[in-house]
Amino acid sequence: MTDKKLKWGILGSARVCERLLPAIIEAPNSQLVAIASRREGAAQATLQKYAPAGFNLAGVKCYDSLQALIDNPDVDAVYCPMANGEHAVWAIKAINAGKHVLIEKPMALTVADVEAIEAAAINNNVKVMEGFMYRFHPQHARVQEIVASGLIGDVLSVRASYSFLMRPARMYRIASGVESGGGAMWDIGPYAIHSLRWCFGLANAGQDYKPLEPVSVVAHSKLNDVGADIVTSGVLDFGRDAEGRARFGHFDISFERSRKSEYEIIGSKGWIKCHAAWVFQNDVPVISWALEDGKYAEERFAPSNHFNLEIEHFSDCVLNDRQPHLTFEDAKANCRAIELTLQSVLTGRMVAF
Numbered sequence: 001m002t003d004k005k006l007k008w009g010i011l012g013s014a015r016v017c018e019r020l021l022p023a024i025i026e027a028p029n030s031q032l033v034a035i036a037s038r039r040e041g042a043a044q045a046t047l048q049k050y051a052p053a054g055f056n057l058a059g060v061k062c063y064d065s066l067q068a069l070i071d072n073p074d075v076d077a078v079y080c081p082m083a084n085g086e087h088a089v090w091a092i093k094a095i096n097a098g099k100h101v102l103i104e105k106p107m108a109l110t111v112a113d114v115e116a117i118e119a120a121a122i123n124n125n126v127k128v129m130e131g132f133m134y135r136f137h138p139q140h141a142r143v144q145e146i147v148a149s150g151l152i153g154d155v156l157s158v159r160a161s162y163s164f165l166m167r168p169a170r171m172y173r174i175a176s177g178v179e180s181g182g183g184a185m186w187d188i189g190p191y192a193i194h195s196l197r198w199c200f201g202l203a204n205a206g207q208d209y210k211p212l213e214p215v216s217v218v219a220h221s222k223l224n225d226v227g228a229d230i231v232t233s234g235v236l237d238f239g240r241d242a243e244g245r246a247r248f249g250h251f252d253i254s255f256e257r258s259r260k261s262e263y264e265i266i267g268s269k270g271w272i273k274c275h276a277a278w279v280f281q282n283d284v285p286v287i288s289w290a291l292e293d294g295k296y297a298e299e300r301f302a303p304s305n306h307f308n309l310e311i312e313h314f315s316d317c318v319l320n321d322r323q324p325h326l327t328f329e330d331a332k333a334n335c336r337a338i339e340l341t342l343q344s345v346l347t348g349r350m351v352a353f
Contacts (some may be wrong), residue, residue, distance in 0.1 A: 009034035036069035084181030088113035153269030177227030196249035
């Protein structure tokens with residue numbers, strides 16, 4: 001590592017800036033130099049609201065134009081937390097201006113758009129990553145370590161549950177249908193699908209890790225009047241293992257339930273559970289596991305800010321020319337799984353991949 005810092009701009013004043021804006025400021029290899037919003041004065045207000053105490057606000061340029069930030073030659077990298085349907089358009093504009101881009105999940109609403117982002121990144125020789133901050137928390141590395149050790153045996157079933165209660169300030173998330181990026185599947189669904197794919201891939205964790213991809217999906221939703229899903233549950237079939245045993249991934253996501261972000265892996269010898277994938281800076285994360293012989297254990301982790309770790313990782317990838325941990329192949333596979341899950345919802349049928 002060097003003392004060099006990656007100069008960041010934030011493209012929009014979305015609510016997630018509450019966590020990402022201070023993360024950029026606090027990461028040792030990052031520097032916030034600009035923020036933009038199309039709403040007059042919103043960029044300045046967001047900076048003042050979320051910047052850590054004692055931070056010099058004068059060092060950050062605030063724009064009422066997204067393009068003005070992209071045109072700023074002092075900005076090396078852009079964080080894009082805009083509406084889901086706008087990710088591809090604005091990410092490509094930033095990429096074509098030579099900026100590295102961290103795109104809040106989902107990277108885009110179609111695989112074709114993810115491919116367009118990838119092509120632009122290759123053409124402009126910049127780094128791009130989808131923003132799944134949860135993957136950077138140390139608890140998940142420990143889950144991977146336990147599964148790779150063979151403690152719980154072969155991975156045969158995974159369950160992922162993500163939810164939070166919809167509040168008035170968040171109603172914009174269900175103001176448009178799923179085809180435009182509205183609803184739970186495009187909001188918290190990416191976490192659920194990503195968790196399932198990642199967990200099944202842990203069967204190969206001792207080798208070169210690669211997520212396992214499903215072969216079919218069946219899902220059901222509760223849709224509102226504009227076609228946004230409020231609740232979605234489904235089963236993804238991950239095929240058979242070498243011994244012919246079934247591998248199913250179950251997920252449920254909801255805007256009607258209390259906050260939850262857990263996944264559980266059930267193997268041939270035992271199980272392991274992550275009790276909270278979404279953690280706040282001062283939370284004490286817990287994973288638990290149990291074996292067929294009755295042995296049970298809980299492991300607790302020191303508080304850790306996964307947003308800060310995500311920013312540190314991406315900045316390091318740019319500064320030291322390293323491959324981001326989350327790849328375009330991963331982004332395309334996750335997007336395809338969401339697209340086909342929604343196809344199952346809308347047709348009422350099982351959909352093959």
